[in-house]
Amino acid sequence: MADLKLRIGALYPDQMNIYADRGNIAVLQRRCEWRSVDVSVTAIGLGEPIDPEQFDLIYLGGGQDDDQRRCAADLIERKRDGLVAAAARGAILLGVCGGYQLLGRWYELGEERIEGVSLLDVETIRGEGSRLIGNVAIETRLPGAPEGAVLAGFENHGGRTRLLDGAQPLGRVLKGQGNDGSSGYEGCRAGTVIGTYLHGPLLPANSWFAxxxxxxxxGDDLELSPLDDSLELEAHAAACRAAGIAGS
Amino acid sequence: MSRLRLGIATAVARLVAAVLRVGGSGGTSAPGKVLLALAPQAIAQRSARLARGCAVISATNGKTTTSAIVAEIMRADGATLVHNHAGANMAGGIAATLIDQDGDFGLFEVDEFWLPGLVQQLEPRAVLMANLFRDQLDRYGELDQIVNRWREVAESPRSGRLVLNADDPLIAGLGDGVDDPLYFGLEDIEAGSASPQHASEQACCPVCGSQFTYSVYFVGHLGHYRCPNGHASRPNPQITASEITLRGLGGSSFTLNLGAESFSIGLAMPGLYNVYNAVAAAALAVSLGVASDDIVAGIEAASPAFGRAEALDVAGRECSIMLIKNPAGANEVLRTLASDNEPRALLIALNDRIADGRDISWIWDADFEQLASSVDEITCTGSRSVELALRLKYAGIAPERVRVEANLGPALDGALATSTSRLVVLPTYTAMLEIRGLLVARGAATGSFA
Structure with a gap:
């Protein structure tokens, strides 16, 4: 697979990294290297624009409230057009936790409204109750993946996210809270734009999703060469068990 | 509340403690919880009886070790201590310590989250705020919230003298507008690096919001920093360490500067993080008026605290336990291991109980890559041992060097059997408690336990 190259853009790695988001990047990177797929990871920080032609996959993690505020303002001002164009040409955009919220329309904290880039038709409101914290497992329906394939991870969020206007969830909650603790939905997907609250981090525990x-x-038709995933599969099963479902 | 009520409550709590000891479960906070249920003001009342008052220590990393060093210093000064040395650092544990021990000086490490409430009750002569790092987000919430709680402490008239880490921008700023805070820090820029580690906290200028720029990083976001627009910068610390030499697991030496006086110190504990703990302890002692000679004697007498770089003899084998519980602390332990060339076997234990943090994602922020170039045989154990082994795989550690055994007992025996060299154990908190018990059962010299 030597002619292939995956160009990863990591948004705000200095600010939006609170739940070991670095682990997700490390998994993408290594799994390419092990297959001799050329891979590059480029940090895109505050103030820098996004060239939509330069990235095949853009990652946005979670941060503390103050950092998230700063990054949200920067995202709207400097990066929205680049992100929209990247998604339009089929690049993968993955937002986890705070990153998921910022890919949506807005995040309301009381009187304050933090605008998102509206690539996902979701709204998030800081709930009255306590944070939604714990192990979580969801079943997904993704093109080219087995029906009902399970993602397992850990969630920790104060925001409650609601799907709007027929937006599709990433999956259905098997155990845990998901988007808002009541709808039974977790995450959101619109084409190649994906948001989820699952960290733990997400990709080490779910190598199939990586x-x-x-x-x-x-490219859609590509079949990746297989790797020795025995440890990855055991880790996935352990994360499923931690969430309270049988490991698969 | 009457004196009589406190007396009755104390008697009941002592009875509970005695019953628990007979039952073989000593050292819990249960008697303290009973005391507080019967007499909610008990901490304040019993603390007020300490003839020489008390001092409080809080931090994300190093609370127990720093307290152990301060304890040695205060003993050198002639104090009889009431001290929660085993690390039971919430209200129940502190109440239990106050009824269990008699002495003239109280020394309490306090959980970061509970600091404001406990300082209100204890009314200490001084509060040491040593560092804040990302830790157990599922339990403590995000760091901003801890900083806000600590600001209440800094502004409270009941807190006594503030002793603050000048190198931690999250903490040093708490001294702004406070009467005469005492700052400590490191002055040896050779001991640090010019670039930060992964997942360092980003501290910002309180005036203009710009990210601080650093001339040197020591541990995580601790270092020499200033606002790029000239608003705020690291305060000049009065108590410092300079000329630092680290000797792997063997300890370190440095010059301790107490104002105008300087002393050469040999420290039995490894790593730059323990130099910080020693300087923090010295600063707290200075704030309490302890003489320099007693401070030096106390630091040199200090040996590693419960499960923190403790060195044990297990049936003739040398065994070190170094607690790991969050990225910043784990990184310093891993850095110390990477700098030490002695042969060894490694046992890393990852549990996910409440006291460890249910969320294990922090292992991806810890730089296990530092072990990639070593040749250690590594055994992964604990309730999340598989995920730990996976982390090591992605850190570039060859899978043939890594064994997985979820059960702590067989894992420990396996690690002891695979190698004749020193065994180094890196456990999370609950795994540390279990492994200490297992080591005693396998012949560890119990005299070396705290």
Missing amino acids: DWLISSAL
């Missing part, structure tokens, strides 16, 4: 992202970013 590969799905890599092959989707490189």
Whole structure:
């Protein structure tokens, strides 16, 4: 697979990194390297614009409230057009936790409204109750992946997210809270734009999803060469068990 | 509340403690919880009886070790201590310590989250705020919220003298507008690096919001920093360490500067993080008026605290336990291991109980890559041992060097059997408690336990 190249853009790695988001990047990177797929990771910080032609996969993690505010303002001002154009040409955009909220329309904290880039038709409101914290497992329906394939992880969010105007969830909650603790939905997907609250981090515990992202970013028909995933599969099963479902 | 009520409550709590000891479960906070249920003001009342008052220590990393060093210093000064040395650092544990021990000086490490409430009750002569790092987000919430709680402490008239880490921008700023805070820090820029580690906290200027720029990083976001627009900068610390030499697991030496006086110190504990703990302890002692000679004697007498770089003899084998619980602390332990060339076997234990943090994602922020170039045989154990092994795989550690055994007992025996060299154990908190018990059962010299 030597002619292939995956160009990853990591948004705000200095600010939006609170739940070990670095682990997600490390998994994408290594799984490409092990297959001799050329891979590059480029940090895109505050103030820098996004060239939509330069990236096949763009990642946005979570941050503390103050950092998220600063990054949200920067995202609207400097990066929205680049992100929209990247999504339009089929690049994968993955937002986790705070990153998911910022891919949506807005995040309301009481009187304050933090605008998102509206690539996902969701709204998030800081709930009255306590944070939604714990192990979580969801079943997904993704093109090219087995029906009902499970993602397992850990969630920790104060915001309650609602799907608007027929937006599609990433999955259905098997155990845990999901978007808002009541709808039974988790995350959101619109084409190649994906948001989720699952960290833990997400990709080490779900190597099949890492590969799905890599092959989707490189081109739909691509079949990745298999790796020795025995440890990855055991880790996935352990994360499923932690959430309270049988490991699969 | 009457004196009589406190007396009855104390008697009941002591009875609970005695019953628990007979039952073989000593050292819990249960008697303290009973005391507080019967007499909610008990901490304030019993603390007020300490003839020489008390001092409070809080931090994300190093609370127990720093307290152990301060304890040695205060003993050198002639104090009899009431001290929660085993790390039971919430209200129940502190109440239990106050009824369990008699002495003239109280020394309490306090959980970061509970600091404001406990300082109100204890009314200490001084509060040491040593560092804040990202830790157990599922339990403590995000760091901003802890900083806000600590600001209440800094502004409270009941807190006594503030002793603050000048190198931690999250903490140093708490001294702004406060009467005469005492600052400590490191002055040896050779001991740090010019670039930050992964997942360092980003501290910002309180005036203009710009990210601080650093001339040197020591541990995580601790270092020499200033606002790029000239608004705020690291305060000049009065108590410092300079000329620092680290000797792997063997400890370190440095010059301790107490104002105008300087002393050469040999520290038995490894790593730059323990130099910070020693300087923090010295600063707290200075704030309490302890003489310099007693401070030096106390630091040099200090040995590693419960499960923190403790060195044990297990049936003739040398065994070190170094607690890991969050990225910043784990990184310093890993850095110390990477700088030490002695042969060893490694046992890393990852549990996910409430006291460890249910969320294990922090292992991806810890730089296990530092072990990639070593040749250690590594055993992964604990309730999330598989995910730990996976982390090591992505850190570039060859899978043939890594064994997985979820159960702590067999894992420990396996690690002891695979190698004749020193065994180094890196456990999370609950795994540390279990492994200490297992080591005693396998012949660890119990005299070396705290």
